[in-house]
Amino acid sequence: MVSKWTLCLAPFAFAASASAQDGELTREELAATLPGVEAGDIHDSPVPGMYEIVLDSDVVYISRDGSFLIQGDVFDLQDRRNLTESRRAQARADLLASADPESMIVFSPDPENVRHTVTVFTDIDCGFCRQLHREMDQINSLGVEVRYLSYPRTGPATESWDKADKVWCAGDRQTAFTDAILEDTLPELACDATPVESHFLLGRQVSVRGTPTILTDDGVQLGGYLAPDELIDRLEALAEVGP
Numbered sequence: 001m002v003s004k005w006t007l008c009l010a011p012f013a014f015a016a017s018a019s020a021q022d023g024e025l026t027r028e029e030l031a032a033t034l035p036g037v038e039a040g041d042i043h044d045s046p047v048p049g050m051y052e053i054v055l056d057s058d059v060v061y062i063s064r065d066g067s068f069l070i071q072g073d074v075f076d077l078q079d080r081r082n083l084t085e086s087r088r089a090q091a092r093a094d095l096l097a098s099a100d101p102e103s104m105i106v107f108s109p110d111p112e113n114v115r116h117t118v119t120v121f122t123d124i125d126c127g128f129c130r131q132l133h134r135e136m137d138q139i140n141s142l143g144v145e146v147r148y149l150s151y152p153r154t155g156p157a158t159e160s161w162d163k164a165d166k167v168w169c170a171g172d173r174q175t176a177f178t179d180a181i182l183e184d185t186l187p188e189l190a191c192d193a194t195p196v197e198s199h200f201l202l203g204r205q206v207s208v209r210g211t212p213t214i215l216t217d218d219g220v221q222l223g224g225y226l227a228p229d230e231l232i233d234r235l236e237a238l239a240e241v242g243p
Contacts, residue, residue, distance in 0.1 A: 046074060054091050057207050059091070088219070089220050089221070092207075094219070096202075096219065099149065099198075103198070107145070108145035109145065114144075115142075116145070117147065118145070120148050121150075121151035121211055123151055124167065125154075126153065130181050130182060132212050133178065142232045149202065152164050156197070165194045170189055206219075206221075
């Protein structure tokens, strides 16, 4: 998040100091001073006198006169709730909803037994991803559907990326993924296009820092590897609290 906002702020300092003399700025006026920010990215903030700006899943706050920008989490002390993280989760959920379900590699219990669904950004060459997938039967038996998106941590034009492409090109992607991540056995296949790049870019948008990254449908980031019992406990606890 720091680099994104550093880029925004570079030409902003002079514009803000000049505009602040006129009092509160409209969203359109403020957006005009911030490269890459549109008026639709600027919202009312829970903090009086501030706007909230959301870019992808990054959230910052800026004074309505354009003089001050704050990077950090805002907590509601009365409700003991992290308002900033709630906003990030909403943004992540919206971004995940844009992903084509047909592009995912899904491991699921029978439809009538699905209690929870998680989206996992995974890397075939990641040790903790391998451990998570090794426990997939147990995870599914607990009523959890896992939707995999590719996130080769080494980036484009690397061996991990090539493996992800080959798996997606397979006729049976579930078997190809399992063989690749557990046995390091790959189909020798190629196809015209795969969704690996779109998955990787989506991971960047939702601020994936490592793999596996596990996200709920509500955009809550559960973190990295979780043992099956811990995963279901976390999901059940979130279900009790509600969105």
